[in-house]
Amino acid sequence: MRVQMTVNGKAVSGEVAPETLLAQFLRENLRLTGTHIGCDTSQCGACVVLCGGKSVKSCTMLAAQAEGADITTIEGMESPGGELHPLQEAFRQNHGLQCGFCTPGMVMSAADLLRQNPSPSEEEIRHWLEGNICRCTGYHNIVKAVQAVAAAK
Amino acid sequence: MSDNGHGIGAPVKRVEDFRFLTGRGTYTDDINRPNQTCAFFLRSPHARAQIKSIDAAKAKSAPGVVAVFTGGDMQCGGIPCGWQVTDKNGEPMKEPPHPPLAKDKVSHVGDQVAVVIAESLSAAKDAAELIAVDYEVQTPVVDMEKAIAGGDVVHEEAPGNLCYDWELCTAEGGAKEVDDAIANSAHSVSLRIVNNRLAPNAMEPRAAIGDYDLASGEYTLYTTSQNPHVIRLLMGAFVLGIPEHKLRVVAPDVGGGFGSKIFHYAEEAVVTWASAQIKRPVKWTAERSESFVSDAHGRDHITDVTLALDAEHKFTALKVQTLANMGAYLSTFASCVPTYLYATLLAGVYTTPKICAGVKAVFTNTVPVDAYRGAGRPEATFLLERIVEQAARKLGVDRVELRRKNFIAPDAFPYQTPVALQYDSGDYHSSLEKALAMSDWEGFAARKKESAANGKLRGIGISTYIEACGIAPSAVVGSLGARAGLFEAATVRVHPTGSVTVFTGSHSHGQGHETTFAQIVAEKLGLPMENISIVHGDTAKVPFGMGTYGSRSLAVGGEAISRALNKIAEKARKIAAHLMEADAADVVFANGEFAVKGTDKKKAFAEVSLAAYVPHNFPHKSAHDDGEGLEPGLEEQAFYDPLNFTYPAGCHICEVEVEPETGAVTVAALTTVDDVGRVINPMIVEGQVHGGLAQGVGQALLERAFYDDNGQLLSGSMMDYTLPRAKDMPPLSGLQTATTETLCAHNSLGVKGVGETGTIGSPPAVINAVLDALAERGVTDIQMPATPFRVWSALQEAGK
Secondary structure, eight states: OEEEEEETTEEEEEEOOTTOBHHHIIIIISOOTTSOOOOSSSOSOTTEEEETTEEEETTSSBGGGGTTOEEEOGGGOSOTTSOOOHHHHHHHHTTOOSSOSSHHHHHHHHHHHHHHOSSOOHHHHHHHGGGOOOSSSOSHHHHHHHHHHHHHO | OOOSSSSTTOOOOOTTHHHHHTTOOOBGGGOOOTTOEEEEEEEOSSSSEEEEEEEOHHHHTSTTEEEEEEGGGOOOOOOOOSBOOBOTTSOBOOOOOOOSSOSSEEOSTTOEEEEEEESSHHHHHHHHTTOEEEEEEOOOOOOHHHHTTSSOOSOTTSGGGEEEEEEEEOSTTHHHHHHHHHHTSSEEEEEEEEEOOBOOOOSSOOEEEEEEETTTTEEEEEEOOSOHHHHHHIIIIIIIOOOGGGEEEEOOBOOOOTTTTTSOOHHHHHHHHHHHHHTSOEEEEOOHHHHHHHSOBBOOEEEEEEEEEOTTOOEEEEEEEEEEEEESSOOTTGGGTTTTTTGGGTTTTBOOOEEEEEEEEEEOSSOOBOOOTTTTHHHHHHHHHHHHHHHHHHHTOOHHHHHHHHBOOGGGOSEEOTTSOEEOOOOHHHHHHHHHHHTTGGGHHHHHHHHHHTTOEEEEEEEEEEOOBSOOOHHHHHHHTBSSOOOEEEEEEEOTTSOEEEEESSOOSSSOHHHHHHHHHHHHHOOOGGGEEEEOSBTTTSSOOOOSOTTOIIIIIIHHHHHHHHHHHHHHHHHHHHHTTOOGGGEEEETTEEEETTSOOEEEHHHHHHHHHSTTSOOBOOSSOOSSOBOSSOEEEEEEOOSSOBOOEEEEEEEEEEETTTTEEEEEEEEEEEEOBSOSOHHHHHHHHHHHHHHHHIIIIIOOOOBOTTSOBTTOSTTTSOOOOGGGSOOGGGEEEEEEOOOOSSSTTOBOOOTTHHHHHHHHHHHHHHHHHHHTTTOOOOOSSOOHHHHHHHHHHHHO
16 A cells, blocks of 8 residues: 655555555654654554654554554754754754664654653653663753753743 | 873863764775675574585576585584593593684574575575475473483483582582581572573674685784784684684774674684685675674673671682573583673672582583673672572571671682682772762661652662682683783883883773873873874784783773883883983983983973984994893883783662552662762763673663574564663663772772772662562562562562
């Protein structure tokens, strides 16, 4: 079947099997490999992208379900001029990443949090990130990074 | 040396972050090779079974299938173990065969039975369902104590399921002398400790792509490895018989390892071999549920420990008897973890004069068990810090004072322990005192009172640990049975315009080597960071390497780089002296400039490197080398083999709140003071500690790889296995990390290693805190993980 959607501001389309997940479509059809797949039970959050601005786990959504949707992946977070998104910059400044595998999902998830709640408390940040697992950082610096962006707003 | 702000000690932001933050990293699964096929492994659903027959005919003719292979198709060596252990009777350990694809039997749930290679992953998966395997299911061996009690065996080659029965006992009179010392001591205290089995769960699942080039006869393996050269050696020499010059192993960006990606895994050999059979690239990526039943697990010890003390409460003797689970096969490092990396650490930071450790390594029908972040040292630390705590409680003495009393004194270094190791430096009092102050140990009573007012039980726990890093001095580990030297190699290439590429055998999978190693270059050559590149992870680029594990990257790999840099600086100084018509002895090198002492003559590093490659004015070697002249070019290599392990040590303090109605434990505060030697990048050091602490809290409170009696892994997914999440860690205000510094005495950087301190020091601090909270209700012991159910049950039991 054919799917069409907007990804990072560009109209894209592709031929996929009906069971193709959005994560697979992004990674294999579009070669946007910044979206990662870290589990098979919708737990880890490495695959989080924005769908119409809302964070979704792209491993738990069929490509077909994203028909006509506006998708943003980690590759679409920089400004057109190549400047890092404030969250990307804050993760760098606060050493909020180590191996980098969970990072795209963390950034996308945090982006949705700040969209909904521009000044979350530490507890709210930790609660929101329940669906994103990081095995490297112990979350401390990730929480600091999200706080830093919230404080700057 | 340099003062450019990017050298040793500066919290430089990481070089690698940009690509990871923008989705530009290249992990193995991000790589697709032209004309690539997809592999899916059919795995055993049974823990123990004979394979009577496999019928793959239907699968082979299924749509999109390229090939199906089973154990009978693959004539090759078995997956090797890298360490020999000789048991206490002088017998070599038992090494049952470990074929990459099962031949006549399967030995754990997840064992590879067949590989289906197809045009798409879904075609491979569909076809795998058509393979008919006739299993004769047998009773599995799961429980370690039952395993060694007689009965069913995992492998005929290992009677009684015993891999080895090993002892480390340096008392002249052997184990009896230690038993006598315990019997004759004023006090003794005993505990049984289960060190819970863990599933490492690096966020990136393992993946491998085999790519055979028919034109050149060369094989390339892309793999999620912490040590590509080691994989090349093990797979090439032992499994597939491919010489090094025909085998390239690439470990690109790797999404965490924590030990689980050290080992050579069957899937790597299968995809490499299969690629040559079908003459197309073969790609495999694990699903997380496969990771749980195929990545090596960690820990899994049952230990009986007795500590004896004299009337003044000085430790007199320690006896340890451990059962260590090996799982179904011996993984690469498995045999050395509960021996050389465990028993040798049983002196801890204490002066205990007599120590005897017996370790029985046991085969079971479970996933192989091998090194996981800390590897042996968390197990040693946990039992020591639990038994010391228990002694303090039993004797009614202050637990901090008991530790202080038995510490190795700061002026006692080098200190020879009774368990083979010689500690080169340390100061355990200073890390203890600093941690006590930072955690406001003295003010705990007030906080406990406040918690009590809210209906909560509050506890504080402490752990003073030591570990051995920088694995490892080849001569030492060779005598212990390592089958490879554990040195490290580095090449420093200075380019004509003065920029530098470093090729290191260490591998970064989150540690930030591209930054830390570049800081060493910035420091020693006085160059800006942007002029330095660190290359790792490709055997075709990096001449040699032993990889990253055991917190060895800086202490061994970094030191190798430092030594190669010294050679660069020395040669460049001679070239500079020639250019400035000065005596080399009068030329000083600082901040990237060569200057002749007492003059205003100067040459920038880039000018000197250009002269090395455009050597028109150059101190060439004569036709018959007179020993003075130089060859053109500026590239040096160093192989560094350390003289000793390094010994990071420190103090971790944990404060918890327990809700008595539910048994839920909240980590309110964690304070760590670690002596990791000289710190190159304090930001990265702190990050390493944070991550280790989360894994330590995970082991203490949350994580357990749990098998039922049928050998089924019940916690085999991220929905069932409780990984720490953001809310499981203490609040920002409650997590404090700091360092003290005694320099490593036997490497020039003075560095020790930081990668594992968190998982080593914290679990006993957490459990001691939980027990401190529960003490008022009469609870005296609890096993890890201290889940709400266990805590609640312990409270109910004690309240009876």
